[in-house]
Amino acid sequence: MTVPFYVSPEQLMKDRADYARKGIARGRSVVVIAYDGGILFVAENPSRALHKVSEIYDRIAFAAVGKYNEFENLRVAGVRLADLRGYAFDAQDVTGRALANAYAQTLGTIFTQEPKPYEVEIVVAEVGSGPGEDQIYRLTYDGSVADERGYCAMGGNADAIARSVAAADVIGGPLPMALRSAVSALGAAADNAAPRSLEPGELEVAVLDRARPQRAFRRIIGAELSELLGATSSGATG
Numbered sequence: 565m566t567v568p569f570y571v572s573p574e575q576l577m578k579d580r581a582d583y584a585r586k587g588i589a590r591g592r593s594v595v596v597i598a599y600d601g602g603i604l605f606v607a608e609n610p611s612r613a614l615h616k617v618s619e620i621y622d623r624i625a626f627a628a629v630g631k632y633n634e635f636e637n638l639r640v641a642g643v644r645l646a647d648l649r650g651y652a653f654d655a656q657d658v659t660g661r662a663l664a665n666a667y668a669q670t671l672g673t674i675f676t677q678e679p680k681p682y683e684v685e686i687v688v689a690e691v692g693s694g695p696g697e698d699q700i701y702r703l704t705y706d707g708s709v710a711d712e713r714g715y716c717a718m719g720g721n722a723d724a725i726a727r728s729v730a731a732a733d734v735i736g737g738p739l740p741m742a743l744r745s746a747v748s749a750l751g752a753a754a755d756n757a758a759p760r761s762l763e764p765g766e767l768e769v770a771v772l773d774r775a776r777p778q779r780a781f782r783r784i785i786g787a788e789l790s791e792l793l794g795a796t797s798s799g800a801t802g
Contacts, residue, residue: 580681584705587683591629592616593719593750594687596712598698598735599742602691602774606746608719609768617770619781621646621658623691625772629719630684630705638667638686660690664701664709672707681705685718691772691780695736717749725749743769743792764789 571579592608594616605627607616616635617627620642628635645666646658667686675681682705690699700712710716714735717725728749734741747767751760769784776782784792 577676580675581706584675584681584683588630588685588705588718589720591719593717593721593725594627594629595715595717595725595729595746595749596627596687596689596700597715597729597742597746598695598700599739599771600695600736601739601771602780603689603698603700603772604739604742604746605687605689605768605770606743606750607768608750608762608766610766615768617768619779620663620688621650622655622778623772623780624658624660624663625689625770625781626686627689627718628684628686630682634682635684635686638670638682638684641670642667642688660688660699660701664688664703667703668707668709670707671703671705675706687712687716687718689772691774693774721752724752728752739771740792747793764793 594605594607597604597606603625605617605625607627609616614632616629617625618639620626620639624646626639626642628639642663646663649662650658667688671682671684684705686703688701688703692698700714700716702710702712702716702718704710715726715729717723717729719725729745732745732748734745747762751762767789769789771782771784772780773782774780
């Protein structure tokens with residue numbers, strides 16, 4: 565008689581977590597920073613078709629690293645949930661906290677019940693009427709939620725990137741300073757490699773702009789991005 569193969573629940577969860585972390589670590593990183601006018605998203609992403617940063621609702625955005633098809637499924641589900649809640653109730657009932665909780669439940673269920681976990685980390689961010697009302701929620705592959713204060717980083721070199729952003733002390737500062745810090749952190753040396761200089765074509769940049777009356781999300785591309793990067797490289801802060 566064949567003895568059934570047994571794996572303890574603890575070992576099974578550990579194996580799933582290791583699998584998900586390895587998949588996420590292979591992805592290019594994303595940085596989220598609160599600046600004086602809203603929330604900035606900077607991703608190392610040379611693709612013009614596959615976005616890592618997207619709008620979810622009027623003042624809410626989504627950023628992700630990991631397997632594109634998996635986090636794109638999550639993004640689409642978030643857009644549908646937000647639209648349904650806004651239509652059935654009111655736009656003010658659509659909040660970043662509610663979306664983060666919904667994503668946490670989905671990711672937690674997938675992690676424990678599906679054959680393989682999602683290899684993703686995501687951020688749900690909501691810009692408020694003032695800096696003190698901004699919200700940044702980071703969610704990991706197992707549904708864990710962290711309420712981040714001012715900045716966060718995801719992806720292969722997230723810890724080093726987060727330390728670089730923290731050391732730069734740009735949280736709540738002007739947009740060019742926040743962008744300079746993010747780009748510098750993304751290109752910083754990892755595993756004794758030489759620092760890289762990232763060009764505009766290698767970046768995906770977007771903001772939740774507090775000054776925009778309704779739809780706060782906008783992408784920074786083309787001449788505007790080049791100008792901001794030029795301003796950061798010359799030390800301008802306007």
